[in-house]
Amino acid sequence: KAGVTQTPRYLIKTRGQQVTLSCSPISGHRSVSWYQQTPGQGLQFLFEYFSETQRNKGNFPGRFSGRQFSNSRSEMNVSTLELGDSALYLCASSLSAGGPLGEQYFGPGTRLTVT
Amino acid sequence: QKEVEQDPGPLSVPEGAIVSLNCTYSNSAFQYFMWYRQYSRKGPELLMYTYSSGNKEDGRFTAQVDKSSKYISLFIRDSQPSDSATYLCAMRSSGANSKLTFGKGITLSVRP
Numbered sequence: 001k002a003g004v005t006q007t008p009r010y011l012i013k014t015r016g017q018q019v020t021l022s023c024s025p026i027s028g029h030r031s032v033s034w035y036q037q038t039p040g041q042g043l044q045f046l047f048e049y050f051s052e053t054q055r056n057k058g059n060f061p062g063r064f065s066g067r068q069f070s071n072s073r074s075e076m077n078v079s080t081l082e083l084g085d086s087a088l089y090l091c092a093s094s095l096s097a098g099g100p101l102g103e104q105y106f107g108p109g110t111r112l113t114v115t
Numbered sequence: 116q117k118e119v120e121q122d123p124g125p126l127s128v129p130e131g132a133i134v135s136l137n138c139t140y141s142n143s144a145f146q147y148f149m150w151y152r153q154y155s156r157k158g159p160e161l162l163m164y165t166y167s168s169g170n171k172e173d174g175r176f177t178a179q180v181d182k183s184s185k186y187i188s189l190f191i192r193d194s195q196p197s198d199s200a201t202y203l204c205a206m207r208s209s210g211a212n213s214k215l216t217f218g219k220g221i222t223l224s225v226r227p
Contacts (some may be wrong), residue, residue, distance in 0.1 A: 031216070042219035043159075043203065057216045080139075090158050098213050103149065106158035 002027065004093050004107035012113045018079040021110045023092030025072050031055075032074040033104060034066055037088040046089075049074055052099035078112075086114045116171035118142050121204055121218030129226050138146040138218045141185065145206040145216075148180050149190045153201045153220070162202075163189065194225045 005024045013019050025032050033056075034046040043059040049068035065108040072093075078085055088111050092104035121138045128134055136150075147166055151159035163178035165171045171178045177190040187206070191198055203220040207213040 043217040045214050045216070048214060055212050058214070082144070092215075097212055098207070102213075103161060103164045104148065104215060105161055106151075108158045 003104055004091055006089075006091050006107040006110050008110060009108065009110045010113075012115060013081050014115055015081055015083060017081050018077060018082060019081060019112060020075055020077045021089055021091075021112075023057045023076075023107060024084070024090030025074070025091075025092075026105055027097055029093035029105075030072050031094045031097045031104075032068055032072065033092045033094075034076050035090045035092065036060070037090055037109070038086075043090070046076065055097045069082070081114045083114050086112060088112075118216050119204065119206060119218045122221050123219070124221035125224060126221060127224045127226060128148050128194055130194060130196060132194050134194050134198070134223060134225075134226070136189040136191075136202050136204075136221055136223070138187050138206075139185055140187075140206060140216075141206070142206075142216075143182075143185065144208040144210075146209040147207050148187050149205040149215075150176075150178055151203045151205060151217075153203060154194070155200075159203055194223075196225045196227050 007022045033048040036062040048056040052068045063079045068074045088109045090109045092106045094103040095103045119140045150163045153159040168182045175192045179188040201220045201222045204218040207215045
């Protein structure tokens with residue numbers, strides 16, 4: 001079974017631009033979560049989607065948004081990029097949004113650099 | 116106080132050593148506990164997944180949960196250089212909308 005895939009793997013953007021990252025979950029998984037990972041803050045939760053509905057949201061500004069499609073694929077968008085948005089963005093999928101089937105499997109991440 | 120605290124490390128051990136990695140937490144609602152391994156420039160890989168208190172063993176890895184002390188551990192027996200990575204603990208409550216909360220991770224180096 002194929003794992004979680006994320007595209008693109010690397011991205012360089014300029015301050016003020018916007019960016020869209022894509023995630024394809026493991027086949028059959030309906031929940032997709034997004035995380036930001038930086039050396040200083042570690043892994044921080046952005047949001048989770050299940051069956052096209054946002055189920056949970058972390059403490060990030062409104063510049064960070066996401067959505068999920070009917071095939072469970074998900075995208076996240078960051079508008080008006082800031083230097084501090086440089087990070088590894090990770091997507092994780094799970095069978096369900098919680099409970100005993102909620103263990104998450106991560107993709108390789110998208111490394112975003114904002115200059 | 117952070118919800119999940121993890122020993123900051125880094126940790127360096129000789130090959131063959133027994134490694135003990137630990138996390139403490141403050142939220143008594145946490146029911147599911149996970150350990151992830153992350154190699155450099157890769158996404159985290161799920162190593163162990165346990166529910167509530169007790170031990171779980173998988174090969175050279177043992178995960179231990181003590182809910183009364185709010186303390187979880189990962190033991191690695193006969194450590195190998197290939198175990199060199201960052202290890203993250205993670206946990207969440209049982210609710211359908213609960214989010215996964217991570218420790219900051221500890222970097223382990225196993226010297227040949």
